[in-house]
Amino acid sequence: MILDPLKFHQVTIEDTFWKPRQAVNRAVTIPIQYEHCKTTGRIDGIDPDHKPGDPGAHHIFWDSDVAKWIETASYSLQTEPDPQLEALLDEVIAKFAKLQRPDGYVNSWYTNVEPEKRWSNLRDCHELYCAGHLMEAAVAHFYATGKQSLLQIMCRYADYIDTVFGPEEGKRRGYPGHEEIELALVKLYDCTGNERYAKLARFFIDERGQQPHYFDLEARERGEDPSAFPFGGHDYNQSHVPVRQQTRVVGHAVRAMYLYCGMADIAKKTGDAELIQACEALWQNVCQKQMYVTGGIGPSRSNEGFTFDYDMPEETAYCETCAAIGLVFWNHRLLQLTGERRFADVMERALYNGALSGVSLSGDRFFYVNPLASLGDHHRQPWFGCACCPGNISRLIASVGEYAYSSAESNIWVHLYVQGSARFDKDTLGATLRQVTNYPWDGAIRLTLEMEKSQRFSVHLRIPSWCRQYTVAVNGLPLNDDGSVSQGYLVLERQWQHGDLIELSLDMPVERVSAHPQIRMANGKVALQRGPLVYCLEEVDNPVTPLSRIRLPRRSELRANHEPDLLGGVTTITGEAELITEDGWESALYSVNPQNTDRIQIKAVPYSVWDNRAAGHMLVWLRE
Numbered sequence: 001m002i003l004d005p006l007k008f009h010q011v012t013i014e015d016t017f018w019k020p021r022q023a024v025n026r027a028v029t030i031p032i033q034y035e036h037c038k039t040t041g042r043i044d045g046i047d048p049d050h051k052p053g054d055p056g057a058h059h060i061f062w063d064s065d066v067a068k069w070i071e072t073a074s075y076s077l078q079t080e081p082d083p084q085l086e087a088l089l090d091e092v093i094a095k096f097a098k099l100q101r102p103d104g105y106v107n108s109w110y111t112n113v114e115p116e117k118r119w120s121n122l123r124d125c126h127e128l129y130c131a132g133h134l135m136e137a138a139v140a141h142f143y144a145t146g147k148q149s150l151l152q153i154m155c156r157y158a159d160y161i162d163t164v165f166g167p168e169e170g171k172r173r174g175y176p177g178h179e180e181i182e183l184a185l186v187k188l189y190d191c192t193g194n195e196r197y198a199k200l201a202r203f204f205i206d207e208r209g210q211q212p213h214y215f216d217l218e219a220r221e222r223g224e225d226p227s228a229f230p231f232g233g234h235d236y237n238q239s240h241v242p243v244r245q246q247t248r249v250v251g252h253a254v255r256a257m258y259l260y261c262g263m264a265d266i267a268k269k270t271g272d273a274e275l276i277q278a279c280e281a282l283w284q285n286v287c288q289k290q291m292y293v294t295g296g297i298g299p300s301r302s303n304e305g306f307t308f309d310y311d312m313p314e315e316t317a318y319c320e321t322c323a324a325i326g327l328v329f330w331n332h333r334l335l336q337l338t339g340e341r342r343f344a345d346v347m348e349r350a351l352y353n354g355a356l357s358g359v360s361l362s363g364d365r366f367f368y369v370n371p372l373a374s375l376g377d378h379h380r381q382p383w384f385g386c387a388c389c390p391g392n393i394s395r396l397i398a399s400v401g402e403y404a405y406s407s408a409e410s411n412i413w414v415h416l417y418v419q420g421s422a423r424f425d426k427d428t429l430g431a432t433l434r435q436v437t438n439y440p441w442d443g444a445i446r447l448t449l450e451m452e453k454s455q456r457f458s459v460h461l462r463i464p465s466w467c468r469q470y471t472v473a474v475n476g477l478p479l480n481d482d483g484s485v486s487q488g489y490l491v492l493e494r495q496w497q498h499g500d501l502i503e504l505s506l507d508m509p510v511e512r513v514s515a516h517p518q519i520r521m522a523n524g525k526v527a528l529q530r531g532p533l534v535y536c537l538e539e540v541d542n543p544v545t546p547l548s549r550i551r552l553p554r555r556s557e558l559r560a561n562h563e564p565d566l567l568g569g570v571t572t573i574t575g576e577a578e579l580i581t582e583d584g585w586e587s588a589l590y591s592v593n594p595q596n597t598d599r600i601q602i603k604a605v606p607y608s609v610w611d612n613r614a615a616g617h618m619l620v621w622l623r624e
Helices: 018-039 062-079 081-099 127-146 150-162 183-190 195-207 213-223 254-269 271-287 321-338 341-358 388-398
Strands: 009-014 403-407 411-414 419-425 431-437 444-450 455-462 470-474 483-486 489-496 501-506 510-513 527-532 533-538 557-564 571-582 597-606
Touching: 009 018, 009 444, 018 062, 018 388, 062 081, 062 127, 062 388, 081 127, 081 150, 150 183, 150 195, 183 195, 183 254, 183 571, 213 388, 254 271, 254 321, 254 403, 271 321, 271 341, 321 341, 341 388, 341 533, 403 419, 411 431, 444 455, 444 571, 455 501, 470 557, 527 571
Parallel strands: 411 455
Antiparallel strands: 009 419, 403 411, 419 431, 431 444, 444 501, 455 489, 470 501, 483 489, 510 527, 527 533, 533 597, 557 571, 571 597
C-alpha cells in the first residue's frame, strides 16, 4: 500500500521538544541566516546588475543557500504569520525574477560571473543542484503563502531545462554532479501536476552512469583529462554504474542520499520494480553496514562520504549534518513506499540524534561535522564558507511536522509521536487527530479523534523497534485481540466516533546498545540509549580526561532523571562506573601491573545537545 505523507501545513506542533526548537529557529536562525547571506554577498549576488569583479567574491552554489533560507522562512510563515518576514521573502524573490533570463534560465554565477560557461561542467559546478533547491523553495513558498511568484519563475526554469536535457535528438544527455534536482522536480510535479517535470526527473535518474560517460565527454570538451578528476572515480558522485545496478553506497554521502530520494520518488510514481530493488539493496548496505548509532553517515573527511563496510571511527567521524538530514529524507520516502517500521525507525534515529546535533540550542551556531568523540576542540561555528548545513537543518526543523503522519485509502498512519494535531483531508476522511505526549522524554501518548461523522477506518501506530513492551487502550478499555501488529505498526480498525481516545504507552527504559563485531572501533563498548535518543558523556558533567578512562560495569544500574533546568529541559542518565586511575603511573608509560580503579558517578546527556555548555571532551561509546 502506497502512503501519502501529510504536508507541513496540515500539521501543528505544540510540544515541549520541537515547538521550542521551531521558536528559536524562527526568532534566531532565520534572521541570522539572512544576515549571513546578506553580508557575504549571497543576496546582492542574485542581482544581474551586480558586478562582483573578482570571481572569488561569488560562488557557484550560493543560490542554494538563499533557496534554503526561502524554504525555511516559508515553512515558518505557515505556523507563525510574520508580515515583515513575508515582505522580505517577496523582496528576495523579486531579485530572482529580475535574474531570470528571457529563455527562463536562473543562476547568479552563470549570469553574473561566467555567462559563457553555462552547462559546460555539470560534474563539478552546481547549476542543476541550485535549480533543485530553488524548486523546493518555490513549492514550499506556494504551499505556505498561496503566492505563485517564485513557483512561476521555477516552472519557467524547469521548462527551459527540459528543452536542454533529455534523450531526444539535439538535447544534452547530461545529469547533475551533485544530485538534488531529481527529487525537486518530483516535488514540482506534485505541486503543479505537470508530467513534464516527473519525466525529466526520471531521465536524470535513468541516464546516470550510462556509457559513453557524460562527465568524461564534457571534460574532454573543456580540454581536460577526465582521469584528472580531483575526487577520483565516478563513484564519488554515484555515476560509476547506472543506478539500477548499484548495490553499495559509495562516494559523497549527501549526494548519495539526494539521489536515492529521487529514485524512491520515481519508484513511488511509476511502480518501477528495479528502482525499488535498488533502493532496498542500497538501504541494506547503508543502514545495516555503514550507519552510526546516532544515524550519522559518511565517516571520511576526504570525500565527505563513505569508505567501506563497518568503518566507523569515532573522533574522526565526518557524519556531515546534511548527510543525516538526507538519511531522514530518504527513509521518509521509503516509508511511504512500504509502510514498514524499519524506515521510520531509521528516520527517527537520524532526526533526533545525528541531524538535530547540527544546530545549537541557541540557534546561532552549527556543526558541519558530527563526531562521536571529541577531545574538546570541536565546536559549532557561526557560519561556513560552504554553508549547506545551516540552511538544511533549519528547513528540517521548520518542516518537521511533515514527517509525522501519512494517509492511504482513508486510513491514518502515525510515524512520529509529537504533541499537536494533524488534519486528514484526503479520501473524504475529514478527521483531525490530536496528540498529547511528552515524547521523547516519556512514552505515554494520548490521541483523540475529531470528526463530523462516524467512520470506519484504521489507525496505524508505530511501535518503535527500541520498545520491548507497550500497552494500548481505546476509550479507557485495554485492548487484547482488537489490535494487531503489521510491519511494526499496531493496526486499530473500527467504527470511529468523534471524541474517541487512544492511549498508547511505550516502555522507555535505559538500554545499552552494542555494535556489530565487525565495527572494530566499538568492540567491547556500549552506547546508552533511551527511547529514540542516543546519549553521550561530556567532560562538564564527568570531569575526567580522557573520558575513555571510564568503564561501565555490566551490572551497574542506570537511572533516567528529567532535569527541567538543564539544556532547555532534558532527561539525563546517571549511574555508577569505574575510573581507571593514574596511581602508579608516575614514572611509567607501560606496566604489567593491574590497573587501579575508583568508583565514580557518571551522567550522560542526549547526543543532540552536546557542546552547548563548557568546552570539553565528549564520548558516545563507553568501555564496558
